[in-house]
Each structure stands twice: as C-alpha cells, then as structure tokens.
Amino acid sequence: MTLRDARTHLDLMEQDECLRLLAGRQVGRLGVVDGGHPLVLPVNYLVAGDQILFRSDPGAKLTGSDRAPVCLEIEEIDEETRTGWSVVVQGRAERITDFDTPATQALKELPLHPWAGEKEHWVRIVPTVISGRRLSHPVKPPEPR
Amino acid sequence: MTLRDARTHLDLMEQDECLRLLAGRQVGRLGVVDGGHPLVLPVNYLVAGDQILFRSDPGAKLTGSDRAPVCLEIEEIDEETRTGWSVVVQGRAERITDFDTPATQALKELPLHPWAGEKEHWVRIVPTVISGRRLSHPVKPPEPR
Numbered sequence: 001m002t003l004r005d006a007r008t009h010l011d012l013m014e015q016d017e018c019l020r021l022l023a024g025r026q027v028g029r030l031g032v033v034d035g036g037h038p039l040v041l042p043v044n045y046l047v048a049g050d051q052i053l054f055r056s057d058p059g060a061k062l063t064g065s066d067r068a069p070v071c072l073e074i075e076e077i078d079e080e081t082r083t084g085w086s087v088v089v090q091g092r093a094e095r096i097t098d099f100d101t102p103a104t105q106a107l108k109e110l111p112l113h114p115w116a117g118e119k120e121h122w123v124r125i126v127p128t129v130i131s132g133r134r135l136s137h138p139v140k141p142p143e144p145r
Numbered sequence: 146m147t148l149r150d151a152r153t154h155l156d157l158m159e160q161d162e163c164l165r166l167l168a169g170r171q172v173g174r175l176g177v178v179d180g181g182h183p184l185v186l187p188v189n190y191l192v193a194g195d196q197i198l199f200r201s202d203p204g205a206k207l208t209g210s211d212r213a214p215v216c217l218e219i220e221e222i223d224e225e226t227r228t229g230w231s232v233v234v235q236g237r238a239e240r241i242t243d244f245d246t247p248a249t250q251a252l253k254e255l256p257l258h259p260w261a262g263e264k265e266h267w268v269r270i271v272p273t274v275i276s277g278r279r280l281s282h283p284v285k286p287p288e289p290r
Contacts, residue, residue, distance in 0.1 A: 007202055007262055008202070008261045008262040009261050009262055010261050010262075026224060027222050027224060029174050029185055029218060029220075031176045031183035031184065031185035031216075032183055033178050033181065033182070033183050036178065036214065037178070037214040037216070037235060038176035038177055038178050038183050038184075038185075038214060038215060038216040038235075039176065039183075039216055039233070039235065040174055040176035040183075040185050040216045040217075040218040040233065041218065041231065041233065042218075042220050042222060042229070042231050057152055057153065069181060069182040069183060070183060071176075071182070071183040071184055071185045072185075073174060073185040073186065073187075075174075075187050077172050077187060079171060079172060082260045084187070086186065086187050088184070088185065088186065090182060090183075090184065111286065113286035113287065115227045115280060116153045116154050116155050116280050117152055117153040117154055117155075135260060135261050141256065141258035142258065
C-alpha cells in the first residue's frame with residue numbers, strides 16, 4: 001500500500017525499498033551538525049548487512065564526535081520530468097576502533113575505498129529512522145505568460 | 146591558481162565558479178538542524194542575482210525557525226571515474242514576508258515552482274560561507290585480489 005503525504009503529495013516508501021535503494025548506491029550526502037550549523041558533504045559509503053559504513057579522516061568535520069548525530073541522504077532526481085525519490089537515514093555515527101571482534105574482523109576486507117585522501121577512520125551509522133519519499137506526480141509549473 | 150587540500154587532495158574551487166555552478170542548477174540538498182539532529186532533503190531552488198531562494202510549507206522541517214542555520218549542497222558525481230565536484234553554501238534561512246519592497250516585489254514573478262505541495266513560504270538563504278571542492282585525481286581502489 002502506498003501512503004501519500006497529504007501536505008507534500010509525496011509517496012512514502014516502504015522500509016524494504018529504502019534499504020534496497022541504499023544498497024544499490026555508493027555515494028550519498030552526509031549531514032552533520034558542526035558548531036550548531038548543518039553541513040552537508042558527499043560521502044562514499046557501503047551497506048554491509050545491516051550496517052552502513054563510511055570512512056573518514058581523523059579530525060575531519062564529517063567524523064564529528066563519536067556518537068554524533070548524522071544523516072545520510074541518497075536520491076535520484078530528474079529535472080526534466082520533475083520526478084524522483086530520496087532516502088534519508090537519520091542516526092548516529094559510531095567509530096569502529098576494534099577490528100578483532102567477530103562482528104568487525106571482516107570489515108577491513110570490504111571494498112570501501114575512499115575517493116579522496118586516506119580516511120583511516122571507519123565509521124558505522126547506527127540508524128534510528130530510515131525513510132524514503134518518491135515524487136511521481138509533480139506539480140507542473142505554470143505555462144510561461 | 147588551484148588550491149589543493151593537503152588532507153583530502155581535493156581542489157578548492159574559486160568563489161566565481163561556485164556561484165556559476167549554483168546558478169546552473171535547480172535542485173540541491175538542504176541541510177537543517179532539527180532538534181539537534183542533522184536532516185538533509187532535496188529542495189528546488191533558484192538563484193536570482195545574489196540571492197538563493199526556495200519555497201517551503203508552513204511548519205515544514207525545512208523552513209526551520211526564521212534565521213535558522215541552513216546548508217545547501219549541489220554536486221555532480223561520476224561513480225565510474227570516481228570524480229566530481231560539490232558546492233556548499235552555509236548560511237541562514239530568512240523568510241520573505243514583505244513582497245512590496247523594491248528588493249522583493251519582483252520575486253513572485255520568478256520561475257520558482259515547487260515540485261511537491263503548495264509551499265507558500267518564500268525563503269532566502271543568506272550565505273556566510275560558499276565553498277566548492279573538485280575531485281579530478283581520485284584515489285584508485287586497489288585491484289581485486
């Protein structure tokens with residue numbers, strides 16, 4: 001069943017679809033709070049099982065403090081048809097420091113290769129909310145006068 | 146002259162190039178702080194002179210409080226070549242309430258048409274920092290073993 005947001009007319013996507021779309025991408029936007037201000041930057045990430053992982057430089061803004069609230073957003077937008085979808089993961093960043101536990105020892109073998117810089121910190125996003133919205137029936141712009 | 150970030154190896158873009166790229170797009174990601182947590186959602190926007198404008202619903206999270214800190218991010222990413230650029234505008238959202246001043250009376254004629262919902266509030270982003278980064282020489286992933 002599709003739920004439609006009455007205010008925005010956006011279709012709310014099922015959790016399963018959000019997870020499928022997240023797993024199919026490797027680049028998203030990470031939102032953090034930096035000194036009370038929002039900051040959004042591209043990040044390459046990897047979905048491994050039920051974990052969303054990215055890498056970060058020590059001291060980088062995107063690392064945030066450990067357990068910092070973060071938001072990962074992915075989307076597909078068609079500017080021509082004004083349609084598209086977005087998936088938003090809200091949660092906390094948790095730095096992985098011990099790679100010798102049963103849960104983490106396979107992580108460093110994963111194909112999560114930063115595009116820029118060394119990014120030696122591995123960070124896991126612990127999601128609290130995963131939501132997705134799809135716009136299939138956009139509001140048409142008025143005809144030019 | 147191109148400046149390269151020593152940590153990330155990203156080229157820092159000139160202000161002029163950032164503004165040109167912003168003017169050439171109509172959809173970006175708006176980052177806000179919602180109850181201490183970052184939230185990132187797509188937004189369609191318009192550059193009019195030195196103003197960045199978008200529309201919002203009353204009560205929508207993206208409106209934030211008036212003068213709320215916001216971040217607008219645009220990008221072009223090529224997952225194949227692992228290259229791309231992003232431009233980030235950090236500033237404050239300022240709701241436009243008076244459309245009868247010399248500075249604002251032409252605004253409602255601008256082709257800023259929301260994709261979803263009515264979005265009757267007009268919001269101006271007052272930038273404090275505009276920055277852009279380009280990745281032309283990505284770190285190549287290691288060959289699969």
